[in-house]
Amino acid sequence: MAELVFFSGTMDCGKSTLALQMDHNHRARGRGGVRFSRNDRAGKSRISSRLGLQTDAVEVGDGTDFWEEVMRRRTQGQRVDYLICDEAQFYSPEQVEQLAKVVDEIDVDVFAFGITADFRTRLFPGSQRLIELADRVQVLQVEALCWCGRRATHNARTVDGVMVTEGAQVVVGDVDMAMDPAATVESGHVPVVGYETLCRRHFMRRVTAHGANLMAEQDQLLPFEVDACLWHGTGGTGAAGAPGGTAI
Ligand SMILES: Nc1ncnc2c1ncn2[C@@H]1O[C@H](COP(=O)(O)OP(=O)(O)O)[C@@H](O)[C@H]1O
Numbered sequence: 001m002a003e004l005v006f007f008s009g010t011m012d013c014g015k016s017t018l019a020l021q022m023d024h025n026h027r028a029r030g031r032g033g034v035r036f037s038r039n040d041r042a043g044k045s046r047i048s049s050r051l052g053l054q055t056d057a058v059e060v061g062d063g064t065d066f067w068e069e070v071m072r073r074r075t076q077g078q079r080v081d082y083l084i085c086d087e088a089q090f091y092s093p094e095q096v097e098q099l100a101k102v103v104d105e106i107d108v109d110v111f112a113f114g115i116t117a118d119f120r121t122r123l124f125p126g127s128q129r130l131i132e133l134a135d136r137v138q139v140l141q142v143e144a145l146c147w148c149g150r151r152a153t154h155n156a157r158t159v160d161g162v163m164v165t166e167g168a169q170v171v172v173g174d175v176d177m178a179m180d181p182a183a184t185v186e187s188g189h190v191p192v193v194g195y196e197t198l199c200r201r202h203f204m205r206r207v208t209a210h211g212a213n214l215m216a217e218q219d220q221l222l223p224f225e226v227d228a229c230l231w232h233g234t235g236g237t238g239a240a241g242a243p244g245g246t247a248i
């Protein structure tokens with residue numbers, strides 16, 4: 001029996017890699033599939049993984065109707081056993097309902113991949129509908145990490161290196177683009193939007209890796225020893241993880 005599965009997690013946890021792997025494995029066994037994506041970082045009509053793999057895909061737009069897409073291909077004699085749907089957080093709730101219909105009415109497996117929540121911790125409408133309708137929501141095994149070493153559960157947005165909680169829901173970007181705010185003072189500068197995965201504690205406190213390093217530098221200037229028990233000791237990678245630092 002066909003299934004609608006939502007593979008979900010934070011940014012940078014391997015969703016697109018898994019999408020490409022699943023497509024490969026199903027195709028290798030003779031099944032016919034169609035790959036879809038929307039707003040991939042590599043550009044239109046692509047599915048790209050940070051591991052270096054990328055392939056072509058059908059770009060989903062506001063007008064895409066998944067039911068019609070599958071029926072058209074089948075009418076033309078193309079075999080369609082499954083759909084790979086990357087960046088599914090950007091699909092509309094109606095499009096997710098079309099995916100459910102494809103599963104239930106014509107027995108096509110749908111494997112959807114996407115983040116659940118935006119930089120304000122609010123569900124994307126497409127992800128919300130997937131959570132409501134999917135046969136299974138599968139959280140990816142590979143965990144993105146916060147700078148402190150804890151599992152990352154939230155996607156923070158930075159503008160010129162500073163975490164923000166206001167702005168448009170959709171801004172395509174990557175996790176490597178956070179920059180030093182001090183480097184942005186020259187005139188004519190176009191703000192750089194980036195993302196950073198954080199644990200809930202540091203998301204709520206708005207402490208990114210850059211902020212944590214700044215605080216650690218300030219700590220080192222203190223003329224006295226700060227009680228070591230302030231350090232939460234989770235094995236963080238930044239200087240802020242060092243014993244003796246202020247608890248952040
Ligand atoms: N140079 C690298 N070596 C090994 N693994 C890497 C490398 N770069 C990225 N990765 C892995 O790729 C994952 C991101 O994969 P990707 O499919 O692009 O994520 P997502 O689609 O969830 O944003 C990272 O969590 C990491 O495990």
Ligand SMILES: Cc1cn([C@H]2C[C@H](O)[C@@H](COP(=O)(O)O)O2)c(=O)[nH]c1=O
Nearest residue numbers: 011012115118119155169170171172173
């Ligand atoms: C949190 C958040 C993310 N986005 C964008 C940024 C990326 O282009 C994609 C996520 O891609 P990934 O393969 O999972 O890394 O979503 C956004 O538009 N708005 C947000 O709030």
